[in-house]
Amino acid sequence: QEMYNYIITYCARALPVDELSRVFDEMLQCGYSPNNITVNIMLDVYGKANLFRKAGKLFWMARKMRLTDEISYNTIISAYGKAKMFKRMRSAVRRMQFHGYSVSLEAYTCMLDAYGKEGDLETFRSVLEMLQESNCSYDHYTYNTLINIYGEQGWIEEVAEVLTELKESGLGPDLYTYNTLIKAYGIAGMVEKAVDVVKEMKENGIEPDLYSYNSLIKAYTIAGMVEKAIDVVKEMRGNGIEPD
RNA sequence: CUCGUUU
Numbered sequence: 001q002e003m004y005n006y007i008i009t010y011c012a013r014a015l016p017v018d019e020l021s022r023v024f025d026e027m028l029q030c031g032y033s034p035n036n037i038t039v040n041i042m043l044d045v046y047g048k049a050n051l052f053r054k055a056g057k058l059f060w061m062a063r064k065m066r067l068t069d070e071i072s073y074n075t076i077i078s079a080y081g082k083a084k085m086f087k088r089m090r091s092a093v094r095r096m097q098f099h100g101y102s103v104s105l106e107a108y109t110c111m112l113d114a115y116g117k118e119g120d121l122e123t124f125r126s127v128l129e130m131l132q133e134s135n136c137s138y139d140h141y142t143y144n145t146l147i148n149i150y151g152e153q154g155w156i157e158e159v160a161e162v163l164t165e166l167k168e169s170g171l172g173p174d175l176y177t178y179n180t181l182i183k184a185y186g187i188a189g190m191v192e193k194a195v196d197v198v199k200e201m202k203e204n205g206i207e208p209d210l211y212s213y214n215s216l217i218k219a220y221t222i223a224g225m226v227e228k229a230i231d232v233v234k235e236m237r238g239n240g241i242e243p244d
Numbered sequence: 245c246u247c248g249u250u251u
Binding site: 006044074076104147174180183 | 245246247248249250251
């Protein structure tokens, strides 16, 4: 039992899903029990592989064995959100509440991301209101998700508002924030602002990565400035980031 | 040791 749990905990991401699934089934057939961590890992793996029936069955079994926790709910909520299975996502949220948990910040962020990316801004807004009423304080994921969704809509004003809130919160922008801002300004056709972001992140000790440069290249491309885009490729090489 | 944000 210890060995199976150990293998799943430390080798899950290195094994193909079907093989990992085989190991897990074998474990159960031997009469061994997973633990909370390995249950959550398997839920995540099944969810990301779109194996929802397996994930659902496992969740049901694990809950009977008292092996589920808040992360288990977050994990399936995320899986349903990514798959745009909104009804199932919402029923997982309701089950989370029914079983005595409050809706987690992770769950709210998943829903915001899912509805935002779907372009269902009506529901996105209603989830955001629920989050605000919950009095949860936001973290980087929440702020960055909001910036990303507003950015994808081209709503630069609300991007700026969230950024201000993020700075006032004391958290401050992180690498994801800067990259998301570069993307947002690119979509809005504001390349010079995207360039400013790169400068600002460097000043704050956060080095641009492959995402940053690719977003900047895309920003120049959207603006029709192909020469400048090519310059970025040279610049990233100079900074030790190999173009992909 | 496991979940949510930027290709």
